Amino acid sequence: MELINIFTVFILAIFVGFEIITKVPPTLHTPLMSGSNAISGIAIVGAIIATQVGGEIGTWLGLIAVIFATINVVGGFMVTDRMLKMFKRK
Amino acid sequence: MEYTNIAYVLSAVLFILGIKRLSSPKTARSGNTVASIGMLIAIVATLVSYGHLDFKIIIIGMIIGSIIGAFFAIKVQMTQMPQMVAIFNGFGGGASALVAAAEYFNPANPSTFNAATIAISVFVGTLTFTGSFIAFGKLQGFISGKPIVFPGQKILNALIAICLVLLGTYTVMGGSDTTYYFYGLVTLSALIGITLTIPIGGADMPVVISLLNSYSGVAAAATGFVLMNNGLIISGALVGASGLILTNIMCKGMNRSLTNVIFGAVGLVQETSASGDGKQMLVKSASTEEAAMILDAADKIIIVPGYGLAVAQAQHAVREVADFLEAHGKKVLYAIHPVAGRMPGHMNVLLAEANVPYEQLKDLDQINPEFEDCDVAIVLGANDVVNPAARHDKSSPIYGMPILNVDKAKTVLVNKRTMNPGFAGIQNELFGFDNTLMVFGDAKATLTDLLKELKEL
Structure with missing residues (x-):
């Protein structure tokens, strides 16, 4: 049962993604990419959990994962903000 | 545990609202802030709800990551944005693969379904990681932007793909000790990320970056299935969809199919000499x-x-x-x-x-x-x-x-x-x-x- 629930969530999320992302205008496609980059840094949640499972090797893998994911989250959101700040009207 | 899931749903909602605000340059900046609050909620909820975490390790990791991420974000020139996104795609894919690998070594695991999701996550994540670094190298000029091709390239890729399927199957079904199959899976995933990216030329990079962006989302979603975590699944699906839409737009902009971009190696002299x-x-x-x-x-x-x-x-x-x-x-x-x-x-x-x-x-x-x-x-x-x-x-x-x-x-x-x-x-x-x-x-x-x-x- 849990499996089917989680698949349902996955499929629905894809549809929501298609709906909202087709509405992003071409002029914002670069910030969309860097922003979605930051969102894929959600792997940080998994990385935090990973540091406590899988024994010693798991801890090391988890640590590197935390570093990678944090680079994504912090760098992604910051650079997106830096870009969006520049989009001005007349 | 319940509260954590509520927090993940909340952060997913904030991601969606954040992307929605990207529909206009007027609201876009606030949208990015909304999404970043969503991320903060997800991180804090995880830190609070999981017992016996080694905070020292996590905080060290976060500090190192924040410094590197902020450095890139502040220093990068707007002309270099493609390289930056390429390398960040790589880190995203890499993080997902590492999480899945850590789960592989988790002794508490091992349903077949779990092993299968780990194999998929490691495969997509590692491929994204190495492929993104090649794309980064091409854009930054570390390696030639020209397509790199050699005789038998397609056959080699096909062989790697077959081996990957076999190794993946053995990793999942292989019984008590599958460690060597698993290492083989990681190595070949890394290799195919490289061999698939080197034949793609500089001007086709918009397609490749979009595609790798999509993969980094798919990797996160696959890791979500490993951990049975809704937060990762929803966010990964959003990013996967986003990358796929952009890939499609780029292909249409060149009137080429995705297969043609990946396997066509356009831009080679021999093709146009006629x-x-x-x-x-x-x-x-x-x-x-x-x-x-x-x-x-x-x-x-x-x-x-x-x-x-x-x-x-x-x-x-x-x-x-x-x-x-x-x-x-x-x-x-x-x-x-x-x-x-x-x-x-x-x-x-x-x-x-x-x-x-x-x-x-x-x-x-x-x-x-x-x-x-x-x-x-x-x-x-x-x-x-x-x-x-x-x-x-x-x-x-x-x-x-x-x-x-x-x-x-x-x-x-x-x-x-x-x-x-x-x-x-x-x-x-x-x-x-x-x-x-x-x-x-x-x-x-x-x-x-x-x-x-x-x-x-």
Whole structure:
């Protein structure tokens, strides 16, 4: 049962993604990419959990994962903000 | 545990609302903030709810990651944004693969389903990681931007793919000790990320980056299935969908299928040597002084920026010229082709950096009717996207690609450094048209000269 629930969530999320992302205008496609980059840094949640499972090797893998994911989250959101700040009207 | 899941749902909702606000440049910045709050909620909820976490390790990791991430975000130049996104895709994929690998070593695991999701996550994540680094290297110029091909490349890829399927199956079904299969899976995933990316040329990078962006989402979603975590699944699905939509837009912008981009290796000399029909083209060149006089007489001017503008860092120079022309009562618009530059929206960001108002940036469908009554079209470092051969020459590699109809303008000023053909390796017939004048030189230097000449008129 849990499996089917989680698949349902996955499929629905894809549809929501298609709906909202087709509405992003071409002029914002670069910030969309860097922003979605930051969102894929959600792997940080998994990385935090990973540091406590899988024994010693798991801890090391988890640590590197935390570093990678944090680079994504912090760098992604910051650079997106830096870009969006520049989009001005007349 | 319940509360954690509520927090994940909340952060997913904030991601969706954040992306929704990206539908307009007015609300976009607040959208990014909304999404980042969503991320903060997800992180805090995880830290609070999981017992016996080793906070020391996590905090060290976060500090190192924050420093590196912030350094990149502050230092990167807007022209280098494609490389930055490429490398970040890699880190995202890498993080997902590492999480899945850590779960592989978790002794508490081992349902078949769990092992299968781990294998998929490690495969997609590792492929994204190495593929992104190759893309980064190509964009940064560490490795040649030209397609790297060798005999038997496709066969090699097919062999790696077969081995990957076998190793994946053994990792999942292999019984008590599957460690060696697992290492093999990691190694070959890394290898195929490289072999799939090296044959792709520089100007096809928008497609590759979009695709790798999508993969980094897929990897996160796959890791979500490993951990049975809704937060990762929803976010991964959003990013996966986003990358896929952008990939599709880029492919349409080049009138090529995704398979053609990945396996076509366009841009190689041998592919276009047949088109060397020896037809000589008479090209007229003009000085910046003449160009200034033509612009002085014009009322409506459309600027077409291309990758050459980014390379020359000429976005500020072009805005200064445009400002001067506008101050003298002329209408100035910018025509942005979907695949101009090295990633989706690259030109828009560059021009936004130079304070060009976004209302002036028009996409293909909006701008093409405007060329009919346009006095001067200025093409800056763009080539294939303005080649009229795409409309009529069935033998041209870019036939069918939607182009900007600059040739419809009364006069076309083309700024290029040399007469070298564009990325697709074909000569642009536009340069020989009666209404075309070539202004040779570096984009930035030429525009600075042009502004000086305009002021002297």
